[in-house]
Amino acid sequence: MRLILQKLVLAFMHLWLWWSSSIHVDAADDSLNPGDTFNSSSQLYSKSRNYFLDFYSLLSGGEFFTYLAIQNAHDNTIVWDANKEQSVHQNDAVLSLNFSGVLKIEYPSVNKPIILYSPPQPINNTVATLLDTGNFVLQHLHSNGTTTLLWQSFDYPTNTLIPTMKLGVNHKTGHRWLLFSYLTEGRATPGGFSLEWEPKGQELMIRRRGKVCWKSGKLRNNRFEHIPEDAQGVLNYSIVSNGNEDSFSFTSTNENITYFWSLSDTGRLYYDDKEGYVARADLCYGYNNTDGGCQRWQDIPKCRIPGDVFTKKSLYPNYENVTYEENENISHSDCEAACWSNCNCSGFKELYTDGSGCRFYQWNSSKDYIVDGTVSGEDFYVLENKRNIIPHHHGTKGWIWISTVIATTLLIICALILCLAIKKRKHVLQEKKRKEMTLMEDFGNDLNKKHGLKVLDYSLVVAATNEFSSENKLGQGGFGPVYKGTLPTGEEVAIKRLARSSAQGIVEFKNELTLICELQHMNLVQLLGCCIHEEEKILIYEYMPNKSLDFYLFEDGTRSKLLDWNKRFSIIQGIAQGLLYLHKYSRLKVIHRDLKASNILLDENMNPKISDFGMARMFTQQDSISNTNKVVGTYGYMSPEYAMEGVFSTKSDVYSFGVLLLEIVTGRKNTSFYDDDHPLNLVGHVWELWKDDKYFELVDPSLNEVFDHEEVQRCIHIGLLCVEHYANDRPTMSNIILMLTSKSEIVSLPQIPAFYVQRNHCFYSRNDYFY
Known part of the structure; x- marks a missing residue:
């Protein structure tokens, strides 16, 4: 009866709010000027009427909670609350902007106002505007027509993320942008869950009471690993990482769809007004790290098993055989966590209609409750195993007894078989450990x-x-x-x-x-x-502070601009000198076998250093060639004789160096050209332009045509000589360094390179191999 009364009162309040606010629609504006006030019968619309600001009431536990809220005008979704920590009285609440630049919420029943912004010194020319993005901003208007942003609602997100709103951290101020769930559906007080941007790992994460319980996984091709495709199909993500901030935001590719993410009080991250899930942190119990981004942060209690979840059921408990205890001041997620950790808890029910408070139950068998689908019972959240749908009946001899018998039998059999083996193994390990020490x-x-x-x-x-x-x-x-x-x-x-x-x-x-x-x-x-x-x-x-060469060449245009032509040419020469040492001047001849941009590290002066010798092979200086049954390395950098036959020599490294040299000049990966309409790889693309005497079109656009033309031509020429099909046709590293440092014209002309791909067929160099 109390629930019916609450719903009737809420319906009446919504009807009254609609009637009172509709009187002011024609007078609605998008801004508050100094001296303006805004009360519960007012609405402030953005210029295109996408969003509106008003005082909004929620009924929770028989009590009304009123907040200054921004709502989406198309579906009345609340996207921001100003006073989530402190509810106000709807009838006398007023938002005002005074002549000193103070933006505040006042209501006579409380002497202390809620200050949204107060300047360090009075400012007499300000304006508060609701933008079409849903951002409520306070600006200082200057006499020359410019403005300064003083405060904005986007800096204080609540439980909803809308397009262009940020998650992350402002490094200048130390301010963090993150979402907090409501305590309950009707209480905007921050609850147990938060959605944050983790800049080091470049991923989203949900915390429960400070502990990370869910992560989105890495962002690849504008998609997060653990977010369903339906939840991010129309989104473009924007990630900013610089000295000012580390932040994440999104925009929608469909302007006709109002898209947002909303974090619920139970830890579910919804999209599009609960149309689907972005994340289910409510299913992350702390022990599981395999389900949709869940993170391990606690050991599973001995009384729980993998697959245990809380399921909502309509039950009729037999209160004579059921014991329970209550807690009135916690949210639904806290109830789940408390019951999960307590081995005496079989399930719980919420105490209040707003989802707060809970009563924990313990029953000993299925006879202690009745499940009846024909009549509505009491809503309980019962622990069940989602894999086997086994209710937890503490103290029963059912499945626990069967499991115990099976486990004991298997242990006895295994013990007889393993006893001698363990004894012998122990002796062998002790002897091995002694020798190893x-x-x-x-x-x-x-x-x-x-x-x-x-x-x-x-x-x-x-x-x-x-x-x-x-x-x-x-x-x-x-x-x-x-x-x-x-x-x-x-x-x-x-x-x-x-x-x-x-x-x-x-x-x-x-x-x-x-x-x-x-x-x-x-x-x-x-x-x-x-x-x-x-x-x-x-x-x-x-330690190499400037990371690897591919970090600058292939990631984005901003980083590649840090490598001007002089640095690139110096890097090319340094790599060549390092290879020459490995091939000729070290005590043993070393063939690297995995030379590529990610294995070239840069020191504090951007000098190159060859790294990762995990795949290298070493020979005496008299040996010159070898073969292997196991081909290791990276496709795109492998010479044809190594990739096809397992034969490798110093000329295999020369081939890899040629591919790497062309990548440094062009700023493109060797495999970056492959697609249905453009079947050439980088080597083939270079060869096509070389034949047409258009090789300067190859140069990385980020160089802005500032480079030494003779050096670029020389590098492309050398690169094509290095990727010849036959190993004997390729130059040695000694010849390469001579060609790089000499001003004389290179006599040798390159032939069709290995793995050259054309539109209708591909073939190796010359006319020996056709496919």
Whole structure:
């Protein structure tokens, strides 16, 4: 009966609001000027009448809560609340802008007004305007016709994100933009969930009471990994990352659709007025990290099993056999969390119609409640297993007894089989560990004495990388992740953690380290030390603050402009010098086998350093060629003899260098040209323009035609010589450096390059291979 009365009162209030506000529609304006006031019978419309501002009331728990709100004029969706922390009385609430520039909400029953903005010093020429974007802004009007933004509603989002509204952080002021859920559907007081932008990982995340429970995943091709396509099909995302701010926002490609995201009090992120879900943080129970972006932040209680969820059911409890306890001051999500963590809780029901407060129940069997679909019972949220639909009946002997018997039987059988194996395994492991410890001690002393290589303690490496945290992760190398670390001396280093699945043992690892630490050249990344701890094998390199070459070449136009032609030509020469050292002047001939832009790191002076020797092969200087059954590397950079036959030599690196050289000149990836209408790869595109004497059209547009024409022509010529089909036709690194530094004309003319693709067929160089 009380619920029916509440609904009747709410309906009456909405009817009265519509009648009173409709009187003022014709007089509506989009701005408040100094001295203007705005009350519950007023509405402020944006210029195109997309949004309006008014005092709006919600009925919650038998009580009305009134807020100054911005609503979408097409569907009356509330997109912003001014006074979410403090409700006002509707009949006497007034929004005013005084002659000192103070924007505030007043109501006589409370002496202290709600200040939305107060300037440090009085400003006598201001205006508050509701824009067509839904942003309510306060501006200072200057005598010369310019304006200064003093305050805006977009800086204080509530539970709804609309186009151009930001999430993130303002680095100048430290102010954060984030969404907070309502405490309940009818109470705008901030609840338990927040939606935030995480700039380091470049992803969205939902927190529950401060703990991350959901992440969107990485943004790839304007789509987030864990957001359904229906929820982001018409959206364009905008990400800003600079000294002023790190922010995320979106716009809609369909101007006829009013699109928004809304964070509910239960942790659901809706789109389009609950038409579908962007995220279901209400299904993230803290232990699961496989369901739609859910994050692990707590261990699963012993009494719960994976798949347990709260299901809303209409039940008739037998109160004689059911025990319960109450909590009046928490929200629905807090009720779920409390019941989930309490092994004595079988489910709960909300105490009040607004969703606040809850009563926790414990029943011992299905006889303690009745499910009847013919008559409406009481709404309960019951723990069930979504995989098997098994209700939690604490104390029963049903499925728990069956599971126990099966598990015990299997344990007895397994124990008999494994007992001897475990005993033998234990002895083998102890002996192996003893030998490894002895070998490890000798290994560390040998590397330190003979090669000056630091052997770091594992605990020091863990501390330097903040326990290998994702915030410290720099990227993924050929055989494992790379982290930034800071040693106790303050020195910054790059720490490469080899994958545990690597087949290398300690002896092989020692041999490889011994060889790598002897490679000393200004254009090679220097190895500083290593660490071995149980199954962990870790390499410590010098830290490159300017990241890798591909970060500047391929990411966007802004970064590529940082590489003028002089820097690019210097980088080309540095890479060539590093390769020449590996091929000819190091004690052992080294073939890199994975030369590409992402493996060229840049130091503080933008000098190039070749990195990632995880796929490198080493020979004596007398050996010149080898083959392998396992082809490793990156397609697009592989020479034809290596990709097709597994044969590699120094000329394989020369081919990769040629592709990389052309990428540096053009600012394009070798594979970036592939599509149905333009089947040429980069090498083929360069060859086409070279034949037509139009090769200057290849130069990266971000250079703005500021480059040395003779050097560019020379580089393109050399690049085409390097990508010849036959290895013997390619120049050596010695010849390449001579051609780069000499002013004399290059005599050799390039032939059709390998993997040259035309519209109707592709073929290797010359006329030997056709497909």
